[in-house]
Amino acid sequence: MSRLLSKIALNSDICRALIIASYIEKMLYNEHKFKRKQEPGGSIEVICGSMFSGKTEELIRRLKRAKIAQLNVEIFKPKTDVRYDDSDVVSHDANSIPSTPVENSSAILLLGTNTQVVGIDEAQFFDMELPAVCSQLANRGIRVIVAGLDMDFQGKPFGPMPALMAIAEDVSKVHAICLQCGAPANHSYRTVASDSTIFLGEKESYEPRCRDCFNTNS
Ligand SMILES: [Zn+2]
Numbered sequence: 001m002s003r004l005l006s007k008i009a010l011n012s013d014i015c016r017a018l019i020i021a022s023y024i025e026k027m028l029y030n031e032h033k034f035k036r037k038q039e040p041g042g043s044i045e046v047i048c049g050s051m052f053s054g055k056t057e058e059l060i061r062r063l064k065r066a067k068i069a070q071l072n073v074e075i076f077k078p079k080t081d082v083r084y085d086d087s088d089v090v091s092h093d094a095n096s097i098p099s100t101p102v103e104n105s106s107a108i109l110l111l112g113t114n115t116q117v118v119g120i121d122e123a124q125f126f127d128m129e130l131p132a133v134c135s136q137l138a139n140r141g142i143r144v145i146v147a148g149l150d151m152d153f154q155g156k157p158f159g160p161m162p163a164l165m166a167i168a169e170d171v172s173k174v175h176a177i178c179l180q181c182g183a184p185a186n187h188s189y190r191t192v193a194s195d196s197t198i199f200l201g202e203k204e205s206y207e208p209r210c211r212d213c214f215n216t217n218s
Pocket of ligand 1: 178179180181182183209210211212213214
């Protein structure tokens with residue numbers, strides 16, 4: 001009787017071991033599939049929103065994580081953006097990361113061959129070729145992360161941003177807080193008179209507003 005019981009116990013141990021082995025095999029298979037899927041594929045991520053919405057902070061957060069993961073990261077911004085520093089992507093909270101200012105979007109294609117992640121800040125100021133450039137990079141297997149204003153001070157789609165949002169794998173809209181009423185803000189309201197779309201006065205010239213307060217225009 002005791003021999004029979006120990007035989008049953010042995011069999012159930014073998015069964016358990018077989019079940020665990022098949023689980024591990026499945027897990028490894030899924031992981032393998034996942035890795036294979038991740039390896040060759042580049043992608044485009046867009047981070048957009050109004051001024052003071054934390055776009056650049058989010059871009060810097062993602063790029064710093066890529067650097068921690070030991071990936072080769074390169075960062076670009078348009079030469080027109082000279083608000084704070086010539087060669088750093090600088091956010092409003094002075095959390096900065098070194099970047100290369102470029103004249104036009106095609107200059108981004110001249111980056112090093114071992115680059116795995118490309119960050120682009122102030123994308124709204126780039127030319128209309130930027131979406132095609134980002135597509136080319138993503139097709140090369142590069143993860144492209146683009147941050148920019150989705151709307152100008154008149155509430156109109158800004159430069160290459162709408163096309164970038166259309167072709168991106170992932171779009172994150174971030175929001176500021178409306179200075180008039182405290183609601184989430186998606187507009188950049190210009191508080192000084194100027195018709196230029198590229199007008200980089202920053203804090204003193206703009207305030208974040210929700211749709212209602214933006215339309216109130218006061
Ligand atoms: Zn409001």
